[in-house]
Amino acid sequence: GIQVEQSPPDLILQEGANSTLRCNFSDSVNNLQWFHQNPWGQLINLFYIPSGTKQNGRLSATTVATERYSLLYISSSQTTDSGVYFCAGFNTNAGKSTFGDGTTLTVKP
Amino acid sequence: KAGVTQTPRYLIKTRGQQVTLSCSPISGHRSVSWYQQTPGQGLQFLFEYFSETQRNKGNFPGRFSGRQFSNSRSEMNVSTLELGDSALYLCASSPLGAENTEAFFGQGTRLTVV
Numbered sequence: 001g002i003q004v005e006q007s008p009p010d011l012i013l014q015e016g017a018n019s020t021l022r023c024n025f026s027d028s029v030n031n032l033q034w035f036h037q038n039p040w041g042q043l044i045n046l047f048y049i050p051s052g053t054k055q056n057g058r059l060s061a062t063t064v065a066t067e068r069y070s071l072l073y074i075s076s077s078q079t080t081d082s083g084v085y086f087c088a089g090f091n092t093n094a095g096k097s098t099f100g101d102g103t104t105l106t107v108k109p
Numbered sequence: 110k111a112g113v114t115q116t117p118r119y120l121i122k123t124r125g126q127q128v129t130l131s132c133s134p135i136s137g138h139r140s141v142s143w144y145q146q147t148p149g150q151g152l153q154f155l156f157e158y159f160s161e162t163q164r165n166k167g168n169f170p171g172r173f174s175g176r177q178f179s180n181s182r183s184e185m186n187v188s189t190l191e192l193g194d195s196a197l198y199l200c201a202s203s204p205l206g207a208e209n210t211e212a213f214f215g216q217g218t219r220l221t222v223v
Contacts, residue, residue, distance in 0.1 A: 031207060035214070041146075041197050043214040086152065090207045095165040097142070097207045099152035 002027040002091045006100035013077050013107050021072040021085055021103045029089025031097070032063050034072050037084045046072070046085075077107045111136065113202045113215035121221045127188040130218045134181050134202030140164075141183035142207055143175060146197040146217075155198075158183050159206055190222045 003026040013019055023032075030050050035043040047054050047061040049070065054061055058077075063070040070087055084102040091098060114133040122128050134141050143155040154167040158177035175185040181202075187194055197219050201212040 031209065031211070033211065041199070041217040041219065043199065043201075045211065045213060048211040088152075092208065096154040096157070096167060097212070098154070099144075101151050 001094045001096075002029065002089075002098050004087065004089065004098050004100040006085075006087060006103050008103060009101065010104045011106070013105070015077060015079060015107055015109050017077050017107075018073070018075045019077060019105070021074070021087075021105075023070045023072075023087035023089075023100055025068040025089055025091075027091055027093065028065070028068060029091050029098075030065075031090040032065075032070050033088050034061055034070070035086045035088065037086060037102070039083065043086065074105075077105075079107045079109055081105060082107045113200060113213055115198075115200055115215035115218050117218060118216065119219050119221075121223060122190050124190055124192060124222055126190050127186060128190060128220060129184055129186045130198055130200075130220075132183045132185075132200035132202070132215060134183070134200075135213060138202040138204050138213075139181055140203045140206040140210075140212075141177060141181065142201045142203075142212065143183070143185050144199045144201065145169075146199060147195075152199070155185065157206065164206065187220075192222050195220060195222045 005024045034046040051065045088099040140159045142157040157165045177183040203210045203212040
């Protein structure tokens with residue numbers, strides 16, 4: 001199957017700081033999504049972004065499908081942004097979506 | 110519009126027993142996928158059902174099975190439970206499948222095997 005590498009694995013920020021999370025794929029994927037896992041375990045949809053750039057408030061994402069990576073930007077971080085962020089992409093050869101190991105973000109007040 | 114509903118939310122079972130988990134997708138969605146999340150292995154794909162047919166399957170033993178009903182609700186079953194089956198089980202629904210459309214997740218079922 002494909003490999004999905006997320007970086008950094010852990011990130012600690014002061015409230016108000018900006019951050020960039022990265023997701024690299026070893027093979028082409030479509031239907032790339034970013035999720036935030038809440039403390040109760042539910043995956044909350046952030047972006048559905050097979051290609052291009054999208055913005056939603058303080059969050060934005062960019063996917064460069066031809067280079068097999070995606071970036072999630074968080075600006076003016078808040079303590080409520082803390083948690084684990086996952087990216088996932090569907091690979092046609094594998095016939096399934098594969099998740100990265102996640103980036104654990106801690107925002108300190 | 111109601112989201113994806115998983116029941117039960119929490120479950121404690123004994124080794125050797127079997128368990129059935131349920132997932133009701135978003136109305137109109139025909140695809141349901143199941144994932145297992147553990148600290149050691151992360152999020153692993155179990156299987157996907159579309160219009161009552163299993164479309165894809167991950168690398169899990171035959172003890173893990175599933176089905177989908179005509180109303181798109183899905184169940185997964187784990188027989189002969191092992192301690193290593195303790196995990197958060199998540200299901201995702203999408204209109205046409207993860208290959209083509211956005212997936213939405215339920216709150217998960219947290220299974221503990223003792």
